[in-house]
Amino acid sequence: MDIGKSIRIALAERNERQTWLAKQMGCSRGYVNRLSNGGVVPGGKTIETIADIFGMSVSEFIALGEG
16 A cells, blocks of 8 residues: 555646645645655545545545555
């Protein structure tokens, strides 16, 4: 499970940047950067939140990073 890859793909598909995701999540861009680069392993609730922001189920979001 590569959540960082899932984030990078989801952002690219929406043509958005880490700053946008950080604003949606209510966190810093630095935190999103660490998530995207594997520096932080998010908990289940964070993964759910990110999937919701992208309008996906958790399984759809995770699957992005497995391809």
